[in-house]
Amino acid sequence: MNMILLNKLNKSGQVVQRIRALKLLAASTTLVMMVFSGQAFAQEPEQGHLVSIEQVKKEQVNPTMWLPANVISRKNAPISAEQTGQLLWVEEVGSQVKQGQLLAQLDDRHLKLQLKRQQAQVNQHQANVDYLRGQKARFATLSEKNNSALSELERVSKDLTVAINEVAALSIEVEQTLLAIEKTAIVAPFSGNVSEQFAHVGELITIGRPLLQLTDxxxxxxxxxxxxxxxxxxxxxxxxxxxxQQQLIQLPIRTWSQAGSQLSRTFEVRLAADNLAIIAGSAVTVSLPKQSPRDAILVPRDALVLRENETYVLTVSDHQAKKVSVLVGQGIERWVSVIGELAANDNVVVRGGERLLDGQKVRFSGELVAAVK
Structure with a gap:
């Protein structure tokens, strides 16, 4: 019994010794880690935070405002009929046509019959004119020989004048009918695309009836x-x-209205968008100048550090960071104008400044390159 108790006591002592040894090893490891950590923390301030920097620049900028706008065609007209008749053919929607190309055709048979009747009347009256001219020449010869009365010559002269005027009037009617026949063929007044169709083949078309919409x-x-x-x-x-469509393009101001709306206090401004692959009717956004050009300090957008209560940039001088609060103004591509204690050619942090504090040391990767773009 005593031997069993003695063995248990010996085993308990060994366990205690092992526990003490493990605690001593853990303490030594912790001490070593603290020493190395202390050296690392001591070295980090000496090395500094790795950052990328660019230079501030000063340029003349135009303060602008963004406004909604629409793409429109300079020539966008409904093409209407100028004659009455049955519609025989009309161009399809989406067709691209050139100036002078046929868009629609009306039935012109009644006009052609009218033309033949008028031409016959012209020929009839022209024959009367020829006869009266012969009569006038004969009476003039007889009058010179005192073989006819002067009144007969005057009567023939009057009838000839009336006949000539009748031929002229009938000739005008013939020209009008020819023009009417020409107008039964509706042609494109300008090059463009057929965007809408208002009439169909077989319909009786009256004068002024819109047939289709043509858009340049x-x-x-x-x-x-x-x-x-x-x-x-x-x-x-x-x-x-x-x-x-997530793209930025530059377009010139073509013209603007010299009168505004009294209700909206706005006026129309037009930009030239010739030959661009934009569909008329598209919505775009335009940046227009709202003030006179002025000099401004520009920093890269990546240099701005946005916080809840302030916006600032970090300048670098003698490898030391300095926080400068700024007010943000107009953006110009990847640059933005700011107001603050900055000057042209100051170096500002564009990468690595998210956790950088005021007064901390910094280091650079490579040579400083002034980004003047």
């Missing part, structure tokens, strides 16, 4: 209803930014 798809404008206040800052030919 090459000569386009961007129409903007702009505030009257910005009118003094517009220049003909000035290029402005247009946002369309």
């Amino acid at each position: 798809t090459k000569n386009l404008d961007v129409s903007i209803a702009a505030p009257i206040a910005i009118a003094p800052f517009l220049t003909r030919g000035q290029k402005v930014m247009v946002k369309w």
Whole structure:
């Protein structure tokens, strides 16, 4: 019994010794890690945070405002009939036509019959004119020999004049009928695309009835209803930014209205959008100048650090960061104008500044390249 108790006591002592050894090893490991961590933390401030920097620049900018706009065609007209008749043929929707190309055809048979009747009347009256001219010549000869009365010559002369005028009037009617026949063939007044069709083959068409809509798809404008206040800052030919389907393009100002709306206090501005692959009727957004050009300090957009209560940039001087609060203004591509304690050619952090604090040391990867683009 005593031997069993002694063995248990020996085993318990060994367990205690092992536990003490494990605790001592853990403490030593912790101490080593703290030493290495201390060295790492001591080295990090000396090395500094790795950042990328660019230079601030000063340029003249035009403060702008973004406005909704629509793409429209300069030539967009309903093509109507100028004669009465049955519609024999009409161009299909979506057809691209050239100026002078046939768009629709009306039945012209009744006009051709009318033309034949009028031409016969002209020939009849022309024969009367020829006869009276012969009579006038004979009476003139007899009158010279005193063989006929002067009154007969005057009567024939009068009848000849009336006959000539009748031929002239009938000839005008013939020209009108020829024009009417020509108008039964409706042709395109300008090159464009058939966007709508209002009549179908077989319908009886009256004068003035719209047949189809023709839209010029090459000569386009961007129409903007702009505030009257910005009118003094517009220049003909000035290029402005247009946002369309996640794309930014530049278009010139072509013209603008010299009168505004009293209700909306806006006036129409048009940009030239010739030969662009934009469908008329598309919605776009346009940036128009709202103030006179002025000098501004520009920083890259990536240099801005946005926080809930402030916006700032981090400048770098002698490998040390400095926080500068700024007010953000107009954006120009990848640059943005700011107001703050900045000057041209100052270096600002564009990468690695999210966790950088005011006064911390920084280091660069490679040589500093001034990004003046």
